[in-house]
Structures are given as C-alpha cells and as structure tokens.
Amino acid sequence: MRRLISELLDLLVPSACVRCGIDGPAVCEPCIHALDRGGPARRGTAGGTAVFSSWRWEEAAPVMRAYKAGQTPCARPLGAALRRAVDALVAEAREERDFGAQPIALVPIPSSARSYRRRGFHPVELMASRGGLHSVRVLRHTRRVADQRALGRRDRAANMAGAFALRGALRPGCPVVLIDDVVTTGATLDAAAATLRAGGARVLGAATALSADRDDTPANDR
Known part of the structure; x- marks a missing residue:
C-alpha cells in the first residue's frame, strides 16, 4: 500500500531528477545517457562469481539512495540498467557454455523481513519487474547478518557464509x-551462489544495476 501511494503521489506532484535536480522524471534522460556510457562491465568476485554491472556507484549513488529511501519511480531506470547487465551476462554464457534451450532462472538476493517492513517493497524484485524481468524467489535468509560496511573483505565473506x-x-x-542492486566485494553473491550450487543449480554468474569499488554503499540491511 505504501508503494502504491508513493507512485500515485509521484504522478500527481511535480518531481525532479534525483541525480541532477532538473524538473522532470525521477532520473532524467541526460542522466540516464551519462550513466549508460560504456555499457555493462564485467568483474569477478573473490569466490569466482562473474558479475556484470551497468552503472558505477560513484556516478549513480544518488539514484540508488533515493530508491532505497522510497522513491520507487527510480525502479524503472534501475530496472533497465539491471536488464542490460543480465543480457550481457547471458550473451557471454551462451557463447562459452552449452545449456541448450533451457530457460534461465533469475534469482534475486532476498530482502530481510526487517527491511521489507520498513520499505514496504523488495528493492531487487521491484527493479527486475520494472525492467521487464521475471524473477523467482528461490533463496531465503537463515539468520541476521552484521552491517557489511563495518567489515573488511575477509570478514564480509565470513559474515555471509551460510x-x-x-x-x-x-x-x-x-x-x-x-x-x-549493488555489488561491492561480492561476498553476498558468492554466499548465494554457493547455496544454489549445493542445491544442484548451474550458476552462470550475477548481474547488478550498480558496481562499487569502495565500501561507501548503503548498509547491507538484508
């Protein structure tokens, strides 16, 4: 209900771009073009998971921060960025691996019950939906985890294990x-990939809207 009310208000009340401040949509076309420059980039995590991301955190942070604060119209441009990353990863996987015509399952990193109660929506699932992607809830949390921002690379991996x-x-x-939504060290993605592989899945990699090189991302509140 909170999400529906927020979206209705966004339609009725004049808005401004969360990145540059000019009147118009939540993320204006010039900003989208600037963020899209260069296309999806590939990187790897410590655990070996291949990750494609469309936007850099340093340039797109205002969009993600606004989205996490409840400005759900940002889900559409973020979803488009996520879709480009998914398409790039799948294209590479189809060239390198043989999995025939099997459908590919898109599995979101789940939100915690605490963050869902606070926001009223699942950020990754909403982004995917607005980007025209169908995701499947396959993973769940087994326990609460510590705030990743306070941890180093090695401690992040230990924090997310299991x-x-x-x-x-x-x-x-x-x-x-x-x-x-965002990859920093990749510890969360590696832990999720390990769980999926243990369950018999063939993990092709991961796709995110944003990629961060520094530990300045929002708190990992999943």
Whole structure:
C-alpha cells in the first residue's frame, strides 16, 4: 500500500531528477545517457562469481539512495540498467557454455523481513519487474547478518557464509543468474551462489544495476 501511494503521489506532484535536480522524471534522460556510457562491465568476485554491472556507484549513488529511501519511480531506470547487465551476462554464457534451450532462472538476493517492513517493497524484485524481468524467489535468509560496511573483505565473506538457504527444490542443472542492486566485494553473491550450487543449480554468474569499488554503499540491511 505504501508503494502504491508513493507512485500515485509521484504522478500527481511535480518531481525532479534525483541525480541532477532538473524538473522532470525521477532520473532524467541526460542522466540516464551519462550513466549508460560504456555499457555493462564485467568483474569477478573473490569466490569466482562473474558479475556484470551497468552503472558505477560513484556516478549513480544518488539514484540508488533515493530508491532505497522510497522513491520507487527510480525502479524503472534501475530496472533497465539491471536488464542490460543480465543480457550481457547471458550473451557471454551462451557463447562459452552449452545449456541448450533451457530457460534461465533469475534469482534475486532476498530482502530481510526487517527491511521489507520498513520499505514496504523488495528493492531487487521491484527493479527486475520494472525492467521487464521475471524473477523467482528461490533463496531465503537463515539468520541476521552484521552491517557489511563495518567489515573488511575477509570478514564480509565470513559474515555471509551460510546466510542463505533454498526455499524449495531446484531442477538439477537449472541455469541460474543471480540478480542484486549493488555489488561491492561480492561476498553476498558468492554466499548465494554457493547455496544454489549445493542445491544442484548451474550458476552462470550475477548481474547488478550498480558496481562499487569502495565500501561507501548503503548498509547491507538484508
């Protein structure tokens, strides 16, 4: 209900771009073009998960911060960025691996119950939906985790180890792409990928809207 009210207000009340401040949509076209410059980039995590991301945190942070604060119209441009990252990863995977015509499952990193109660929506799932992507809830949290911002790279991995479990059985060998909003060290994605592989999935990699090189991302409140 909070999300629906927020979106209705956004339609009725004049808005401004959260990145540059000019009147218009939540993220204006010039800002989108600037953020899209260069296209999705590939990187790897410490655990070996391939990650494609469309926007750099240093340039797109105002968009993600506004979105996490409840400005849901940002979900549409963020969802488009996420979709480009997914498309780039899938294109590479199809060139390098043989999984025939099997459908690829897009699995979001889940929100915690606490963050859902606070926001009233699941950020990754809403982004995916607005980007025209169908995601499947396969993962769940097994416990609360510490704020990742306060931890170093090695401690982040330990913090996330065993933090996820499967909500149900996966088809053996099912190709899976993890999706998330931001990747920093990749500890969350590695933990999720390990859980999926243990359940029999074939993890092709991960796709995120944003990629950060520094520990200045929002708190990991999932």
